[in-house]
Amino acid sequence: MWMKVRDGLERLVLSAERLTRRRPMQRSAEQQAAVAAATRHLFLYHSSLCPYCIKTRRAIARLDLPIALRDTKRDPVHHDALRDGGGKVQVPCLRIDEPGTTRFIYESNSIIAYLSERFGAARR
Numbered sequence: 001m002w003m004k005v006r007d008g009l010e011r012l013v014l015s016a017e018r019l020t021r022r023r024p025m026q027r028s029a030e031q032q033a034a035v036a037a038a039t040r041h042l043f044l045y046h047s048s049l050c051p052y053c054i055k056t057r058r059a060i061a062r063l064d065l066p067i068a069l070r071d072t073k074r075d076p077v078h079h080d081a082l083r084d085g086g087g088k089v090q091v092p093c094l095r096i097d098e099p100g101t102t103r104f105i106y107e108s109n110s111i112i113a114y115l116s117e118r119f120g121a122a123r124r
């Protein structure tokens with residue numbers, strides 16, 4: 001019973017999130033291609049109903065960033081990867097794979113600040 005309620009709530013929250021998004025940032029085709037290349041090694045560990053994750057996903061949508069989402073509640077592989085790589089299971093968490101190193105940024109405000117600085121100012 002609880003799973004049906006949770007699934008229904010999740011669908012409602014995700015629908016509301018999609019319906020209330022602002023228009024994404026506008027870039028030229030060349031700029032967007034460069035952004036897509038730069039985000040290939042970024043991964044957001046999240047949970048669909050977490051309010052801080054929703055806030056972070058909304059900022060990602062506003063910045064029009066194709067960042068791969070990894071749901072730690074639905075996929076135990078992502079849960080374990082976050083725990084083993086980042087040292088704790090806390091969402092949202094942005095994984096940044098760089099040559100020779102991997103960094104993890106926790107906290108929605110820190111993630112949004114990093115993405116805004118790197119890819120353009122986010123409208124609030």
